[in-house]
Amino acid sequence: xxxxxxxxxxxxxxxxxxxxxxxxxxxxxxxxxxxxxxxxxxxxxxxxxxxxxxxxxxxxxxxxxxxxxxxxxxxxxxxxxxxxxxxxxxxxxxxxxxxxxxxxxxxxxxxxxxxxxx
Numbered sequence: 314x315x316x317x318x319x320x321x322x323x324x325x326x327x328x329x330x331x332x333x334x335x336x337x338x339x340x341x342x343x344x345x346x347x348x349x350x351x352x353x354x355x356x357x358x359x360x361x362x363x364x365x366x367x368x369x370x371x372x373x374x375x376x377x378x379x380x381x382x383x384x385x386x387x388x389x390x391x392x393x394x395x396x397x398x399x400x401x402x403x404x405x406x407x408x409x410x411x412x413x414x415x416x417x418x419x420x421x422x423x424x425x426x427x428x429x430x431x
Contacts, residue, residue, distance in 0.1 A: 318331055353423075353424060354424065357423065360420045361396055361420060364377030364378070365377065366409075368411035368413060368415045368416075370413055370415060372411050372412065372413055374395075374411050375395075378394050379392060382395060382406075384399035384404055384406075386402050386404035389401040389402065395409045396409075396419050405421070406419055
């Protein structure tokens with residue numbers, strides 16, 4: 314916002330008042346962003362700690378620590394969590410496939426946004 318004010322043709326006192334207004338709003342916007350980030354992180358942490366999830370069709374997919382998984386990157390079979398890293402190569406699954414064929418996305422990648430390199 315301050316950079317946009319640099320191109321405005323107005324008296325110095327108008328620019329000063331607008332700059333003060335922008336700087337006064339900054340703590341409020343930072344607080345709102347912090348609350349939104351905390352809520353997203355809390356929701357992801359809660360979904361990572363559950364031992365099972367439901368696919369879009371309502372089927373239960375067991376993700377818990379005792380489930381058998383095969384790493385998509387190296388092919389290593391292990392017992393562990395569906396969202397945890399592979400013990401051999403450290404790769405993390407971007408999704409888990411339900412027996413019906415639909416995918417459940419890893420909630421960690423939701424925090425990363427669309428620019429993740431899956």
